[in-house]
Amino acid sequence: MTDQSSGSVLVVGGGISGLTAALEAAEVGKNVFLIEKNAFMGGRVAQLNQYFPKLCPPTCGLEIQFKRIRANRNIRIYNMTTVKSVSGAAGNFEVTCVTAPRYVNNNCTCCGDCVDACADERDNDFNLGMNKSKAIYRPHDMAFPAKYVLDKEACSPETLEAVKAACKYNAVDTEMAEEEFSLNVESIIWATGWNPYDAEKLENLKVNSSNAIITNMQMERLAAPNGPTLGRILRPGDNKEPESFGFVQCAGSRDENHLEHCSYICCMATMKQITYIRERYPEAPIYVFYIDLRTPGKYEKFREKIMADPNVHFIKGKVADIVAEDDGTVTMIAENAVTGNKMSQKVDLCVLATGMEPAAKIQAAQLGLTVDNLGFIVSNPEAGMISCGCAKKAADVVTSAQSSTAAAMKAIQAGR
Ligand SMILES: Cc1cc2nc3c(=O)[nH]c(=O)nc-3n(C[C@H](O)[C@H](O)[C@H](O)COP(=O)(O)OP(=O)(O)OC[C@H]3O[C@@H](n4cnc5c(N)ncnc54)[C@H](O)[C@@H]3O)c2cc1C
Numbered sequence: 001m002t003d004q005s006s007g008s009v010l011v012v013g014g015g016i017s018g019l020t021a022a023l024e025a026a027e028v029g030k031n032v033f034l035i036e037k038n039a040f041m042g043g044r045v046a047q048l049n050q051y052f053p054k055l056c057p058p059t060c061g062l063e064i065q066f067k068r069i070r071a072n073r074n075i076r077i078y079n080m081t082t083v084k085s086v087s088g089a090a091g092n093f094e095v096t097c098v099t100a101p102r103y104v105n106n107n108c109t110c111c112g113d114c115v116d117a118c119a120d121e122r123d124n125d126f127n128l129g130m131n132k133s134k135a136i137y138r139p140h141d142m143a144f145p146a147k148y149v150l151d152k153e154a155c156s157p158e159t160l161e162a163v164k165a166a167c168k169y170n171a172v173d174t175e176m177a178e179e180e181f182s183l184n185v186e187s188i189i190w191a192t193g194w195n196p197y198d199a200e201k202l203e204n205l206k207v208n209s210s211n212a213i214i215t216n217m218q219m220e221r222l223a224a225p226n227g228p229t230l231g232r233i234l235r236p237g238d239n240k241e242p243e244s245f246g247f248v249q250c251a252g253s254r255d256e257n258h259l260e261h262c263s264y265i266c267c268m269a270t271m272k273q274i275t276y277i278r279e280r281y282p283e284a285p286i287y288v289f290y291i292d293l294r295t296p297g298k299y300e301k302f303r304e305k306i307m308a309d310p311n312v313h314f315i316k317g318k319v320a321d322i323v324a325e326d327d328g329t330v331t332m333i334a335e336n337a338v339t340g341n342k343m344s345q346k347v348d349l350c351v352l353a354t355g356m357e358p359a360a361k362i363q364a365a366q367l368g369l370t371v372d373n374l375g376f377i378v379s380n381p382e383a384g385m386i387s388c389g390c391a392k393k394a395a396d397v398v399t400s401a402q403s404s405t406a407a408a409m410k411a412i413q414a415g416r
């Protein structure tokens with residue numbers, strides 16, 4: 001079945017960029033279809049503890065967007081949905097989409113009664129695998145739409161029966177199946193964002209060799225009040241309160257064997273994460289190994305404040321190796337680029353500032369997208385294919401939102 005509405009726009013990706021682009025197009029009267037592969041909207045921003053420059057919780061910006069979406073009848077949202085194929089041209093695209101089964105229908109009131117009845121668990125991907133959740137779960141406590149999801153694969157037949165029986169609203173539907181549908185739209189905005197670069201590919205940094213090595217996104221979840229440690233920054237595995245911290249900048253970025261580009265935000269993310277540490281551990285020494293510090297424009301003041309802390313040590317040098325020690329600590333080994341000396345630093349917890357990899361890289365060829373040599377989607381408004389946010393280039397939230405507003409303006413003119 002094809003869902004058709006004249007002058008309509010499809011937005012792929014429901015992160016801050018997709019939400020912004022969808023709202024901008026809808027508020028000038030366009031019909032907008034917004035599809036998101038996750039069970040919730042908000043993308044990576046929803047996983048952050050706070051976001052710079054103001055260090056607000058993600059609820060600040062996202063809740064406003066969700067409220068505007070709920071109030072706008074021009075936007076139709078589809079979760080757990082991806083694009084299967086695109087045909088046609090600007091002004092008349094035929095897009096086939098696929099929605100994965102949620103196994104929970106719209107009757108769900110988020111009462112949570114099914115959770116107690118559920119005996120099985122799954123790795124909590126929202127917390128980057130640092131804890132488990134029940135197999136029927138709300139993706140996170142502010143998830144929009146407010147509906148549970150069932151991970152059927154993780155459940156025994158007895159658990160499936162038990163969660164069904166526990167739901168007095170008949171919301172659990174274990175027979176739900178994948179659904180395919182078509183949309184006819186005039187233009188497509190690609191707001192597919194980014195994925196954290198896979199730290200396992202950084203062989204010298206040995207992320208799996210010790211619980212004391214985590215990524216910057218894991219640090220966001222550790223510091224978040226709704227994270228696996230309820231906001232306490234503890235070392236995974238033994239829950240020790242770390243007495244010293246290390247950061248490895250450019251972990252995978254600016255490296256021709258991994259990501260060639262500068263990921264733009266990971267210097268600022270580290271500065272921000274130092275504030276998380278300082279709130280909980282006022283005296284702990286922190287060692288930041290970097291090649292360059294990139295804190296452009298308005299972020300310079302933030303950097304200056306962090307660098308004024310006498311217990312934060314910035315060392316210009318690339319970490320060549322991380323060695324797991326028997327006492328649970330790790331030793332970071334680097335060459336100091338200023339003195340030329342090899343140096344080593346033992347820390348209780350080491351954070352890899354891993355970069356942003358364009359998410360669309362995986363599907364780009366299949367969907368006929370033009371990508372640059374780094375895998376970011378090249379915008380082509382004449383062809384009705386417009387990219388924005390981190391699908392277009394690594395960026396912070398403000399820059400992503402600006403490019404999404406611009407994308408909406410281009411999309412509503414496509415096909416004319
Ligand atoms: C450690 C770290 C900390 C950060 N902290 C800050 C900060 O404090 N302040 C700040 O301004 N920025 C920060 N950033 C950057 C911020 O995360 C990005 O600017 C923001 O996520 C960009 O939003 P986006 O919507 O473009 O992409 P995303 O947040 O990646 O959203 C893209 C969405 O598209 C969906 N999607 C992907 N592919 C498909 C598909 N094929 N079909 C359907 N849906 C799809 C995804 O599931 C996702 O929901 C940080 C980044 C990192 C790495």
Ligand code: SF4
Nearest residue numbers: 108109111112114167
């Ligand atoms: S699925 Fe049913 S029991 Fe579970 S939260 Fe939703 S309404 Fe409540």
Ligand code: SF4
Nearest residue numbers: 250253262263266267
């Ligand atoms: S923002 Fe900083 S840490 Fe990230 S890639 Fe650029 S220079 Fe390296």
